[in-house]
Amino acid sequence: MYSVYILFSEKCNRYYVGFASDVESRLERH
Template identity: 60%
Template sequence: MFFVYILFSEKLNRYYIGFTSNLSQRFDFHLNDTQSRKFTYKAEDWILHFTLECKSKEQAMAIEKHIKAMKSKTYIQNLVKYPELQHKLLLKYNV
């Protein structure tokens, strides 16, 4: 099982989009691993803003790429606000 996740930092007013097979371990990494994290190192107030459970690694990668390509805070906010968008993504990228 894989997850697409979106973190939000109020300090930076920015989102971070990623995918993983272990959500709790990956979130802990973003908060604590100062050696190898790059972008998330810039803030310490990251919260888990959004998660989407995917059937496969390929599906998670495709959805992550799609969300990043949108380059839109409004799109990310709408993913949370309108669950039907999540369903459409899962159907579109049913790999």
């Protein structure tokens, strides 16, 4: 199952949009 995620970076003041089949491992790499 693919999931779409949106992350907001206060440091860069921008949003990052992406998708991954394994969201938990993907978020650990950010």
